[in-house]
Amino acid sequence: MARKQSLAKPLTGPDNLPQQTLVVDNGAHTIKAGFSSTSFDDSEPKPEDCQVIANCIARSTRDKRTYVGPELLDECWDFGELAFRRPVEKGFVVNWEGEKAIWERSFVDERAKLKCNPHETNLVLTESPNAPAALQRNADEMVFEEFEFASYYRTTAPTLNSYGPSPFPSTSDSAPGVPLGCLLVVDVGHSHTTITPLYHGRPFHSACRRLEIGGKTLTNRMKEVLSRTVEVQKEDWIVQEIKEDVGFISQSFSSDLERVWKGGLKDPREIDTSIVVDYVLPDYEAVKRGFARPHDPTISRKQRALGLDGGPREHIVTIGNERFTVPELLFTPSDIGMQQAGLPGTILQSIYSLPENLWQLFLANILVVGGSSKFAGFTERLESELRSRVSEDYIVRVAQAKDPLKNVWLGGARLAQNEAVLKEHVVTRQEYLEHGDLWTRRRFAGKVGR
Amino acid sequence: MATGPLRFRTPHIEELPITQSRQAPGFAWVAVAAPPEDPAKNWGTANRKRARANVGGQTETQKEALSARQQREVERKIKELNSDNSKDVQIPIPKKEGGGGGAARAGKTTNTKKILASGKTFAHYLDDEEAEIARTGRRDGEAEVVPVAIQQQRASKTPYARRKAREESSMSASPVPTTGGSAPMRAGDPMEIDAGEDGDADASMPSAAEIETLLNLPPLTYNQARSAPPPSNAPPPRRFCEVCGYFGRAKCMKCGAMTCSVMCKDTHDEQRCLKFYA
Ligand SMILES: [Zn+2]
Ligand SMILES: [Zn+2]
Numbered sequence: 062m063a064r065k066q067s068l069a070k071p072l073t074g075p076d077n078l079p080q081q082t083l084v085v086d087n088g089a090h091t092i093k094a095g096f097s098s099t100s101f102d103d104s105e106p107k108p109e110d111c112q113v114i115a116n117c118i119a120r121s122t123r124d125k126r127t128y129v130g131p132e133l134l135d136e137c138w139d140f141g142e143l144a145f146r147r148p149v150e151k152g153f154v155v156n157w158e159g160e161k162a163i164w165e166r167s168f169v170d171e172r173a174k175l176k177c178n179p180h181e182t183n184l185v186l187t188e189s190p191n192a193p194a195a196l197q198r199n200a201d202e203m204v205f206e207e208f209e210f211a212s213y214y215r216t217t218a219p220t221l222n223s224y225g226p227s228p229f230p231s232t233s234d235s236a237p238g239v240p241l242g243c244l245l246v247v248d249v250g251h252s253h254t255t256i257t258p259l260y261h262g263r264p265f266h267s268a269c270r271r272l273e274i275g276g277k278t279l280t281n282r283m284k285e286v287l288s289r290t291v292e293v294q295k296e297d298w299i300v301q302e303i304k305e306d307v308g309f310i311s312q313s314f315s316s317d318l319e320r321v322w323k324g325g326l327k328d329p330r331e332i333d334t335s336i337v338v339d340y341v342l343p344d345y346e347a348v349k350r351g352f353a354r355p356h357d358p359t360i361s362r363k364q365r366a367l368g369l370d371g372g373p374r375e376h377i378v379t380i381g382n383e384r385f386t387v388p389e390l391l392f393t394p395s396d397i398g399m400q401q402a403g404l405p406g407t408i409l410q411s412i413y414s415l416p417e418n419l420w421q422l423f424l425a426n427i428l429v430v431g432g433s434s435k436f437a438g439f440t441e442r443l444e445s446e447l448r449s450r451v452s453e454d455y456i457v458r459v460a461q462a463k464d465p466l467k468n469v470w471l472g473g474a475r476l477a478q479n480e481a482v483l484k485e486h487v488v489t490r491q492e493y494l495e496h497g498d499l500w501t502r503r504r505f506a507g508k509v510g511r
Numbered sequence: 512m513a514t515g516p517l518r519f520r521t522p523h524i525e526e527l528p529i530t531q532s533r534q535a536p537g538f539a540w541v542a543v544a545a546p547p548e549d550p551a552k553n554w555g556t557a558n559r560k561r562a563r564a565n566v567g568g569q570t571e572t573q574k575e576a577l578s579a580r581q582q583r584e585v586e587r588k589i590k591e592l593n594s595d596n597s598k599d600v601q602i603p604i605p606k607k608e609g610g611g612g613g614a615a616r617a618g619k620t621t622n623t624k625k626i627l628a629s630g631k632t633f634a635h636y637l638d639d640e641e642a643e644i645a646r647t648g649r650r651d652g653e654a655e656v657v658p659v660a661i662q663q664q665r666a667s668k669t670p671y672a673r674r675k676a677r678e679e680s681s682m683s684a685s686p687v688p689t690t691g692g693s694a695p696m697r698a699g700d701p702m703e704i705d706a707g708e709d710g711d712a713d714a715s716m717p718s719a720a721e722i723e724t725l726l727n728l729p730p731l732t733y734n735q736a737r738s739a740p741p742p743s744n745a746p747p748p749r750r751f752c753e754v755c756g757y758f759g760r761a762k763c764m765k766c767g768a769m770t771c772s773v774m775c776k777d778t779h780d781e782q783r784c785l786k787f788y789a
Contacts, residue, residue, distance in 0.1 A: 089595065118602050118604060119602075120600065120602045127602060127603075127604075127605045129604070129605065144597040144600040144602060145596060145597045145602075146596055146597070146600070146602040147595045147596055149595070150595045150596075150632065150633040151595070151633045151733075153633065153636075155631065155632060155633045155636065157623075157626045157627055157629070158604065158627050158628075159604060161627065162604045190730065190736065191730055191731055191732065191733045191735075191736040192730075192733070193636045193637060193639075193640040193650075193732075193733055194640065194650050194651030195636050195639060195640065196636055198651075199626045202620075202622040202623055202626060203623055203626060206619060206620040206622055206623050207618060207619055207620070207623040207627075252593075252595070260722065260726060263726050264726075265725055265726060265728070266726075266728050266729060266730040266731065267725065267728040267730075267731065269730065269731060269736055270736055270737075270738050271733075271736045271737055271738060272738045273593060273737065273738070275593075277593065277594075277595065278592050278593050281591065281592040281593075281594070282592055285592070286756060289754065289755075289756075297597065315758075318756075318757060318758065322755075322757040322771070323755070381756075382755075382756045382757065383756060386751070386756055393749070395741070395748035395749070396748070396749055396751070397585070397588065397589060397592065398582075398585035398586075398588070398589065398748065399589050400740040401737065401738040401739070401740060401741075402738050402739060402740065402741045403741070406738070406741055406745075407738040410738060410739055415725070416717050416721070416725075418715055418716060418717055419716075419717065499651075502651065506729075506730075507727070
């Protein structure tokens with residue numbers, strides 16, 4: 062229908078899009094951003110082309126400095142007692158005042174590593190699935206009216222994985238801009254975990270689901286359980302590092318828990334120390350970065366902290382069942398009383414909401430992405446739980462992206478290499494000014510052609 | 512910085528005191544530890560037999576009050592665990608060097624001025640949208656009809672059939688085109704799985720038209736997309752010792768918290784039990 066209009070006066074189509082595209086996967090925790098170009102004919106976008114930028118404004122009580130966006134990872138060296146303000150809430154940019162400051166510092170400012178002139182740059186920007194429309198409108202208005210990008214494509218982050226490298230070893234990658242045929246994307250993010258079944262790059266919206274456990278839930282939970290023995294309430298950053306360093310997904314939860322039980326804090330019972338570790342906390346003087354080592358029961362934490370036992374002065378926290386009971390929330394949210402199915406159950410809710418003859422396709426093409434999917438054992442556990450829950454007739458296949466953090470970005474960068482595909486998806490600033498915000502949203506929703 | 516005193520200078524970490532555990536020889540952690548029943552306190556039910564039968568000697572009413580309080584506590588805690596920002600801190604955005612600040616921050620257009628000055632939280636946006644849907648049945652002007660009758664839990668054989676009628680057929684006639692039709696064969700392609708399996712006669716693909724209809728269904732709202740609770744036949748939630756994290760095996764009669772052993776129960780009684788009343 063809309064196609065026919067091309068016979069009449071052509072709408073202001075994107076006849077000469079700039080070659081350069083800024084691809085921004087705007088996560089709640091970090092922004093993954095970098096340039097792609099339609100002139101990169103043969104060169105595949107690489108993870109190194111993608112910068113990871115803290116999507117926060119952080120205030121240090123130590124040096125009284127406020128770090129905006131990229132400054133945190135580039136300039137901060139003492140991550141103790143940092144307080145965070147995050148513009149992205151529940152996966153969506155809610156506070157544009159903060160986001161604008163971070164974007165300007167990242168993309169516009171003289172010092173910005175990814176400095177560009179928005180008038181000569183296309184923008185590919187991700188959002189979480191199932192966005193409230195008012196927030197989509199805010200994003201569109203900010204991009205076109207405040208930053209004034211030449212053209213813009215807003216899409217859900219999971220969708221871009223369709224354009225990423227193939228996760229399954231049996232296949233070679235396709236040409237840039239050609240989506241994978243069939244993919245069920247499990248995106249384990251900072252705010253939450255989303256499930257998105259994709260068909261040739263397009264989501265089955267009615268089957269998208271969200272489990273409200275994400276990286277931040279796990280960090281906060283880790284903070285809570287470590288507070289049984291050390292005071293870490295103000296140490297978001299350090300606790301997050303602890304979680305990343307020692308956390309894993311248990312393949313056999315009950316027996317692992319049994320192995321590290323000592324029968325109460327003062328029971329002399331022997332525990333299986335293969336799981337228990339001593340984590341040496343950073344003091345940002347002698348220890349710049351925390352690290353784990355096998356548990357040494359002969360060390361007295363108190364003595365060691367005071368430097369009285371002849372060893373180096375160290376602050377140690379001994380971590381046992383917390384290593385796996387915290388990440389376990391992804392699989393068993395009821396462990397904290399949350400009334401949502403775990404990850405396997407949520408995936409099946411998504412798949413079973415589709416016609417039965419599509420179930421096999423998605424069960425066999427599950428792709429895991431997102432920073433919080435990097436726990437050891439994640440993929441194995443997910444695959445084995447799904448396997449045990451569906452009929453033996455089904456093939457179940459789960460693959461983790463080679464770079465779970467940057468896979469969305471890689472997909473966006475590959476899409477932006479293909480000029481024809483990019484043109485299909487973007488709205489130009491000219492079009493936005495002519496047709497308005499509602500038309501723009503409908504276009505991104507696939508409801509209007511040009 | 513000079514070597515400080517013996518205090519743990521940096522990441523505000525101090526060891527919490529571990530209080531001496533009260534020796535309670537012969538104390539059993541099982542529910543036998545109920546206090547002797549006091550009929551005077553046994554308000555709320557005349558059925559003393561039933562009251563006595565209750566583990567911990569609580570009445571139904573007391574138990575309900577306790578569990579309602581626990582439920583609220585659980586919800587509060589989940590909200591806290593899922594909070595995005597550091598608690599109780601206001602972090603102003605630093606003034607830009609070179610004085611770009613002022614006018615630039617205020618926004619270039621009426622729209623962006625409004626957005627930048629907005630103090631709305633995600634919850635506000637969500638409430639607004641839910642209110643609009645309740646009022647108009649649509650979420651975004653005329654852009655989207657909100658899908659009704661979401662069947663989150665049940666596997667529906669034809670989940671789209673009922674919604675088909677609601678489709679905005681004219682609007683969805685030309686969705687964003689895909690390059691899918693000419694895509695080369697790859698893993699992840701429907702055909703590959705079919706080819707790999709020679710059985711399953713009934714697993715034939717839906718028609719292209721059916722798939723197109725499905726693909727054009729509008730997105731669910733934020734609340735509709737939330738994962739549904741596990742089915743009712745799922746195993747009951749596990750409970751953990753709040754002191755050490757092992758499986759909880761005894762419930763505190765005062766506050767409902769779980770502990771795993773005499774040792775942990777002592778720690779609980781001495782350090783943590785009364786926090787609900789604080
Ligand atoms: Zn215990
Ligand atoms: Zn208690």
